[in-house]
Amino acid sequence: MLFAASEAAPLTKTGGLADVAAALPLALRNLGCEVRVLLPGYPEVMQGIVRAQRIAQLSGLASFPDAELLAAESPNGQPLVVLACAELFQREGGPYLDASGRDWPDNALRFGLFSYVAAMLAGDASPIEWRFDIVHCNDWQSGLTPAYLHWSGWQHAPSLMTLHNLAYQGLFPPTVVAQVGLPPESFQVNGIEYYGNMSFLKAGLFYADRINTVSPTYAREIQTEALGFGLHGLLAARGSVLDGILNGIDTRTWDSATDPVLAANYNVSSLSNKAANKKALRDRFGLTHSDDIPLLGIVSRLIPQKGIDLVVECAHGILSLPAQLVVLGTGEAPIEQALAALAHAQPDKVAFTRGFDEALSHQIEAGADIFLMPSRFEPCGLNQMYSQHYGTPPVVHRTGGLADSVVDTTPDTLRTGSATGFVFREATSRSLFLSVDRAVDHWRQPDVWKRIQRNGMLRDFGWSASAGRYLDVYRLMTGDTPP
Numbered sequence: 001m002l003f004a005a006s007e008a009a010p011l012t013k014t015g016g017l018a019d020v021a022a023a024l025p026l027a028l029r030n031l032g033c034e035v036r037v038l039l040p041g042y043p044e045v046m047q048g049i050v051r052a053q054r055i056a057q058l059s060g061l062a063s064f065p066d067a068e069l070l071a072a073e074s075p076n077g078q079p080l081v082v083l084a085c086a087e088l089f090q091r092e093g094g095p096y097l098d099a100s101g102r103d104w105p106d107n108a109l110r111f112g113l114f115s116y117v118a119a120m121l122a123g124d125a126s127p128i129e130w131r132f133d134i135v136h137c138n139d140w141q142s143g144l145t146p147a148y149l150h151w152s153g154w155q156h157a158p159s160l161m162t163l164h165n166l167a168y169q170g171l172f173p174p175t176v177v178a179q180v181g182l183p184p185e186s187f188q189v190n191g192i193e194y195y196g197n198m199s200f201l202k203a204g205l206f207y208a209d210r211i212n213t214v215s216p217t218y219a220r221e222i223q224t225e226a227l228g229f230g231l232h233g234l235l236a237a238r239g240s241v242l243d244g245i246l247n248g249i250d251t252r253t254w255d256s257a258t259d260p261v262l263a264a265n266y267n268v269s270s271l272s273n274k275a276a277n278k279k280a281l282r283d284r285f286g287l288t289h290s291d292d293i294p295l296l297g298i299v300s301r302l303i304p305q306k307g308i309d310l311v312v313e314c315a316h317g318i319l320s321l322p323a324q325l326v327v328l329g330t331g332e333a334p335i336e337q338a339l340a341a342l343a344h345a346q347p348d349k350v351a352f353t354r355g356f357d358e359a360l361s362h363q364i365e366a367g368a369d370i371f372l373m374p375s376r377f378e379p380c381g382l383n384q385m386y387s388q389h390y391g392t393p394p395v396v397h398r399t400g401g402l403a404d405s406v407v408d409t410t411p412d413t414l415r416t417g418s419a420t421g422f423v424f425r426e427a428t429s430r431s432l433f434l435s436v437d438r439a440v441d442h443w444r445q446p447d448v449w450k451r452i453q454r455n456g457m458l459r460d461f462g463w464s465a466s467a468g469r470y471l472d473v474y475r476l477m478t479g480d481t482p483p
Contacts, residue, residue, distance in 0.1 A: 062181025123154030140170030170200030219244030281367030297368030302331025388456030
């Protein structure tokens with residue numbers, strides 16, 4: 001199976017897709033599925049791969065520059081096919097944005113070529129000897145792959161399109177259609193046209209054999225006008241081939257019992273050791289030490305989708321409970337500035353680190369008492385699973401994967417042993433504050449709190465079950481075995 005992803009940890013990462021592209025193929029391999037991940041040859045990818053060898057030279061493909069394919073491995077041993085094209089990928093900046101934070105102006109060509117190569121490898125025009133029985137596409141960057149397969153005339157493998165976030169659609173002007181080598185007749189409502197532009201993502205949704213999202217609830221939500229981003233009609237029409245499969249987490253990397261960056265390791269039987277991580281986090285940021293004050297954590301992109309503006313709106317109320325707050329992330333300037341101002345005004349209660357630090361993200365998950373994740377919408381989310389796994393009950397908005405993975409604490413769920421966090425229904429600062437207040441109230445009851453922590457830590461968020469669901473979908477697509 002060919003797994004086409006524009007990023008994969010540990011080689012390159014901007015978000016959750018990278019974690020999925022690292023963990024899901026490995027879990028599939030453990031189930032006997034042979035997987036190769038197709039990645040663009042960004043500088044960090046070219047520097048990080050091992051045992052690389054050229055397997056094909058590519059030239060004369062539409063308006064794309066010459067390129068080559070490398071067989072290689074990631075540091076964790078995952079077999080890769082790397083698309084090496086210095087003109088499109090060897091540059092300073094990120095995978096999608098330049099050093100100033102703007103979209104690369106040639107992103108249509110960059111990911112048009114990436115999609116085209118994925119299609120070639122899935123068809124009988126493939127320049128390499130491996131023959132793939134599935135091409136698994138991820139988000140808009142590989143969205144043209146099913147369209148190329150449809151219009152190519154090649155004999156080809158079926159395609160699966162996975163939506164990690166419908167909000168990012170890869171929109172470009174109509175002139176791009178010819179540049180990427182698609183026929184003019186593809187640019188229509190029943191095709192790649194989207195309100196006068198071409199959409200890489202719509203191409204994938206329209207032409208793929210099957211579609212899935214990264215949680216069951218999100219699969220339902222995107223078929224509604226509220227969260228369908230203009231594609232709800234198409235998604236509803238394709239509902240019979242649309243699945244929702246909840247992501248897993250890498251429980252080897254995220255394991256509080258063995259995590260090397262923690263001040264103290266712990267598990268469900270040694271939860272008292274968790275306190276050393278809270279002390280270390282407070283020491284690092286100069287926060288006041290008090291056994292009576294809970295520490296709240298956030299690791300997130302600082303954008304309205306993630307609901308961090310809601311945290312800012314009710315921050316003074318949260319801090320007056322009393323509580324402390326540690327935030328790690330980067331995003332929109334007004335949110336960053338508001339968090340920085342809070343930290344400056346109350347340095348004994350608030351710490352804000354702009355950017356991303358993998359080790360610090362683990363330390364926040366372990367050191368915080370409560371994790372905040374008030375996303376307005378969330379296709380899946382991973383941090384709420386990390387939090388439960390680390391005994392840090394999360395406060396979440398009831399949406400997408402958050403609704404599918406966090407069980408609200410109520411008298412009934414406490415009695416049945418299923419309570420793992422705190423869930424609010426309306427994406428407002430008041431609802432968030434009331435849920436945080438409720439969480440803090442339970443935190444002040446140590447015996448109850450330990451039950452909630454243990455419930456979360458005992459849940460299985462590993463990839464095995466989700467990988468099995470994907471394997472069922474692959475078998476359905478190839479006609480091997482009914483799911």
